[in-house]
Amino acid sequence: MRWAAFCCVLVPVVLVVYGASLGGAAGTALGLVSVTAACRVLLRRSERGLRGEGVRGRRRA
Secondary structure (H helix, E strand, O other): OHHHHHHHHHHHHHHHHOOOOHHHHHHHHHHHHHHHHHHHHHHHHHHHHHHHHHHHHHHHO
C-alpha cells in the first residue's frame, strides 16, 4: 500500500512540474486514489475468499 500512496502523490507532482494544470493534476490524483482504493477492496475480498476455500477444502479431504 505504501507504493500506491507514493504513486498517488508522485504522479500529480510530476504532471505539475511538466506543465499540467493544477486542476488536471488534482483530477488525476483523485482518479488514482479511487482506482487504488477499489483494487485494495477487491484484493482483500479475494484473499478472504481464498482463505475460506482453503479451510473448506481441508475439511473435505
